[in-house]
Amino acid sequence: MVNLDLNRDPKAGLTPNRQTTKLQNDSDINTIAATDVFVARHIGIDRKQIQQMLEILGLNTIDELIAKTVPPAIRLNKALQLPEALSETAALAKLQAIAKQNQLYRSFIGMGYHNCITPAVILRNVLENPGWYTAYTPYQAEIAQGRLEALLNFQTMVIELTSLEIANSSLLDEGTAAAEAMSMSYGVCKTKANAFFVDTGCHPQTIEVIKTRANPLGIEVIVGDYRNFDFTTSIFGALLQYPTTTGTIDDYREFIERVHEHKALATVAADILSLTLLTPPGEFGADIAVGSTQRFGVPLGYGGPHAAYFATKEKYKRQVPGRIVGVSKDANGKPALRLALQTREQHIRREKATSNICTAQVLLAVMASMYGVYHGAAGIKRIAERVHQLTLILAAGLKQLGYELASESFFDTLKINTENALEIVKAAEANGINLRLFDDNAIAISLDETTVEKDLEDIWRIFANTDKLPFTLSACKDVSENIPPSLQRTSDYLTDPVFNRYHSETELLRYLHQLETKDLSLTTSMIPLGSCTMKLNATAEMLPVTWAEFGKIHPFVPRSQTSGYQQLFKDLEIWLGEITGFAGVSLQPNAGSQGEYAGLQVIRKYHQQRGEGHRHICLIPESAHGTNPASAVMCGMKVVAVKCDRDGNIDVRDLQTKAEKHRENLAALMVTYPSTHGVFETEIKDICAIVHQFGGQVYMDGANMNAQVGLCRPGDYGADVCHLNLHKTFCIPHGGGGPGVGPIGVMSHLVPFLPATTIPNSNSQSIGAISAAPYGSASILTISWMYIAMMGAEGLTEASKVAILNANYMAKRLETYYPVLYKGKSGLVAHECIIDLRPLKKRAGVEVDDVAKRLMDFGFHAPTISWPVVGTMMIEPTESESKEELDRFCDAMIAIYHEAEAIANDEIDPDNNPLKNAPHTAESLICGKWERPYTREQAAYPTPWTREHKFWVSVSRIDNAYGDRNLVCSCEGMEAFLDNE
The missing domain is CATH 3.40.640.10 (Type I PLP-dependent aspartate aminotransferase-like (Major domain))
Structure with missing residues (x-):
């Protein structure tokens, strides 16, 4: 058995002979130093730094911190039942073996999904590039x-x-x-x-x-x-x-x-x-x-x-x-x-x-x-013309074989009427080809840019039921255009210079890099956004996404060809169920918003099946995510707001009153835990019990699950359904604003109502399809599989502990300068904290936006601003950042505080200062006269580390109001915009 001390110093080198060494600490965690142990690479601080941070908090151990932070009534007092953690190498090898269970057939199924060619320059420099996929x-x-x-x-x-x-x-x-x-x-x-x-x-x-x-x-x-x-x-x-x-x-x-x-x-x-x-x-x-x-x-x-x-x-x-x-x-x-x-x-x-x-x-x-951009109008048209031409040739051959086409006007898809449809589809599958069985008397075939002439011949042979065709391919090439003249495109498209400039790989590579350098991602610095959990997206987790065994499978191939995917889904459903305490999991929702919607739909269907379809009241705390009430309304529910007390917690008395008032029609409570205000509410079990008492179900928003994994489970303390953000807690990168995955876990009484994975839906109790594909964004589930497999139960638990430690450490360092708005009863926060910047506005006229823009000069992305409280910042450091990075951010915020104090003390012009003029571009520093009452050095290099590595913004502060008054959302509009200036 191989165990890891998650508090050890990863820079300390290898233990001689790779022997297991027992470390005496309150977490009772074992360690082995291996060349590719993952947990110590995922967690950014070592054991020595943990002790330093605990001393700042006045605590002795990390378990003491957790005991004071997570309410004892909901603590999970046993280890998660997950497989033993694997090294990066072992996890990749195991997932590769699973991937090989998938069968790569040639698919001509269509239905809006097609094989395609990802240009290598885009594959390497966008999809596989953390500069693109780790941005927010x-x-x-x-x-x-x-x-x-x-x-x-x-x-x-x-x-x-x-x-x-x-x-x-x-x-x-x-x-x-x-x-x-x-x-x-x-x-x-x-x-x-x-x-x-x-x-x-x-x-x-x-x-x-x-x-x-x-x-x-x-x-x-x-x-x-x-x-x-x-x-x-x-x-x-x-x-x-x-x-x-x-x-x-x-x-x-x-x-x-x-x-x-x-x-x-x-x-x-x-x-x-x-x-x-x-x-x-x-x-x-x-x-x-x-x-x-x-x-x-x-x-x-x-x-x-x-x-x-x-x-x-x-x-x-x-x-x-x-x-x-x-x-x-x-x-x-x-x-x-x-x-x-x-x-x-x-x-x-x-x-x-x-x-x-x-x-x-x-x-x-x-x-x-x-x-x-790479292909341009002419290139894309050539691809379309080739696909269309191959379809015409395929049709000609099928006609020579005596088959009837359902239509004589088509682009890339044919419907063939035949009484032998099922036999032909089975014969095709036996030859490694997937066709679409449209019904018992018809087959549909869709071609794409990967189709070659040999594919046509193979399809003909299957339809002819012989290896020897009665005609040659060249004999079928004399075909006529079949798109009606009235439906042929005559207008131009992709005329902007951007689509006509970067057709060589050299030019596109430089263009991609030029754009990448304008963006701040995790490759630059920490992104401490509260509720968004911008943690490490490890390379080992990302590698399988581009494996052909996962990437080249059509969503509607026969299930028998996807044994690897089915194993992946099964593993994740079991693991996520164990982590959350739920009996069933659906991986279909392909965004957090879709997870919210699916969860509420499941609750709604449950009430209907029990003859209580009239239940439509959804209680939502005032502090909730904005998507919560939107999701409720989309599910046909009426939103009733629940007050929060002065500490940011749900007002239990108000909840009790409103739950009782709407007892006949209460459908659900939507609650985020830990709270949107960044604390573990001690009354969460009582909150859930109140809702259940009056016939409602508890939906939990899982945005803050990164504070709970291994420490407590929603299914244990009263939640009936919870959506999980795999693009937060479970390491799928944010991708600059997407993709995401938002699966839901449910208690046993809700399992029958989970989203359907067949088209059409064969389960009369299911809520139906939430996304177009049966398993949503299936290919990136490999990322979360790798994360859980490499972390194991102890690693996941330690990650939660360190996330809470990091947040409390930052809160402690900053509270002298910025009041921490909400704390738990022990004076501690969960995995994130809200700092109050409103005193700066009162004293110095400094807005929260000014601080956010000035942070860019320090090389940082701002935390979540003005949510859930206007004029505040919500900071979430995650477990992946080093102590040095946490300190750099705190130092930046403290330096900004002193800049604001200079304004308050009349030491600098209140309208012309580093905060009001931020962010500073290189152009603004170099070109023209410098007529500001502070130095260029203070503007551009406010701290020592900015001299070592400087992230330069490409534009100054943007005029948002102008953009809304003059909405332009296409490239051509930029030229018009310049002309108007």
Whole structure:
């Protein structure tokens, strides 16, 4: 048995002969020094530093700290039952063996998922590059200009390919995007219609997601053939697939005109590659276009993660879900990018929101946008033309074999009518090929950019049931264009210089690096964002993501081909269930917001199955995440706020009063634990008991699970369902704002209602499909598997302890300068703390934004600002940072305090000082006259470490208000912006 002392100094060298040495400490942790032990690499402080930090806190041991921090009533007094921790090498070897259980067949299934080629320069320099994948959501825009530019490119690409006026910076998947289009149409439509039409030509998984989303809102989903729709039925919107799921290219103009006559909105789910050859949705009347950009260089990954797109008309810009990158200007008038319409963001609207999505699929959107940049309009069109040509050739051969095609107008997908459909599909599978069994009498085949001529011959042989074909491939190449002239694209696209400049690898490599250097990521310094847990995303955890055995599998291949994935899922479900104390886990939700939604849907379905469907009241503390009330409303619930006391805890008396008042209709309580204010509330068991007493269920937001792993379990102290942020606690990187994974764990009585993993749903009790793919973002689950496998029970527990220690150490160092707003009854915080900057505003006129921008000059990303309390900062150091890094951040904050004091003491101009002028660009320091009452040195090099390594912002402070008044969200707009100046 190999155990690790997580307090040992990783720099101390190897124990002679790799012998196990018993260390006498209160945690009773054993140690062995091995060449690739992982835990000591994940946890940033050693045993000596732990003691130094404990002394500052006036404590003797880390277990004493935990005893004072975590309420005894909820402490887990036994070790987690997890496999013994593996070394990096052993974990990779074990996962490789699991991966090899997956079978790599050639898949021609389609349904919106396609094999593709990820250009190596994008694979290495984006997907595998921590400079891109460890950055945070671009809330602090001045240090996120590179990724914001890449997202602006994404929006421009979508706008031009769809010929609509505005696009967001991506959504979770095509099914989710279609459901968001339905919700937006419902909110925008001025009629009293309550029905949404979905054409049978839509992908089946999209239809399932829409049905799930519509149900709690009371929306009737009408699925039928658009050609036969009776408009005497009033609808608020319609969804069409273009081309259809079976490949047919239909002309929807007349139908869309009828939709508009009835004051409804038309949404078109369009294949993005086909739009290089087909008339785009915006040109034939669509109000909204949605789809996936997966085939633009993003691996299949058994369903995700991928970046969906959402485009619409300018007049609907304030109803668009997710995020929009817009062009503004900085303090010097220079164009600068930011997340636009900040006050419109759905989660800020809380219970008035029509969407709970508060993020994007940034990393994947960057990949897709760079695919567009690398290939350009001509390159992407060549790819589309080749795919289309191969499809025409395949069709010609099938006709020669006597098969009937369902349509003569197609792009890359054929539907073949045959009574031998099942036999042919089985024969194909026996030859390592996956075709789509559409029904008992039809097969669908979709081609992609990886298809070669040999694939066509192999498919023909399967359909001919012979190795000797009665014709040659060359005989099938004399084919005619079959796209109707009225639906052939004539308009230009991707005309901006960015799509016409970087077609050589040298140029693209430099462009990618140029953008990367404009962004602050974990490769630069700690990102101490409260509630966001920006911890180490270890290289060993990331490596398996790009293994072909995980990346090249279509989400709808036969289950028998995915034994490796099934083992991965089983392991994670068992491990996460043990960590949380829950009986069942669903890995399907592909974001924290989707986990919230799924959890509440499960609770709602539980009440319905018990004949209590009338329960609709959701109690939510005033301090809750903004997505909480948005999710509740999306599930058809009414939000009732619960007060917090002066210490930031839930007011138990108010909870009792409101739970009793709504006892007949109480559905759920949404609670974050430790609290949003960063403390372990001692009354949590009582809180859960009160809700249960009056018939409700307890949903726990798992954003703060990093303080609980190994120390306490939600399932033990009263939670019925909890979503987990794998992109926080379990090491999936934030990717600059996505991807994420938000699985849910539930108690045994809720297991039957978990999201469905089959299309269509065969479980009548399930809430249905939450995401388009059965297992959501399956390929990045490998990251969390590696993390848990390498940490083991003791490592995970120690990580929680050190996260709590680090937060308390920082709080102690800073409290002399910045009051710590909330503490537990022992005067301690959990894994994060809120410091109060409002006294600075009162004394010196310094805003929390001023401090956030000045931190950039020190080389740091600001903590979470003005949430959950305006004028504060929420700091979460995690367990992965070194003591040196924690001290550097504290030193920066203390230096900023003294700069504010200089203002308060009238030692420097209150309007012209380092805080008000921050951040400082190199250009502002070097060019022109320096007419400020402080030195260039103080502006640029306020501490010794900034001289050793300086992160330079590329723009000065951004004018957010200007950007909202003058919304521009495409590349062409930047040129127009400059002209206006």
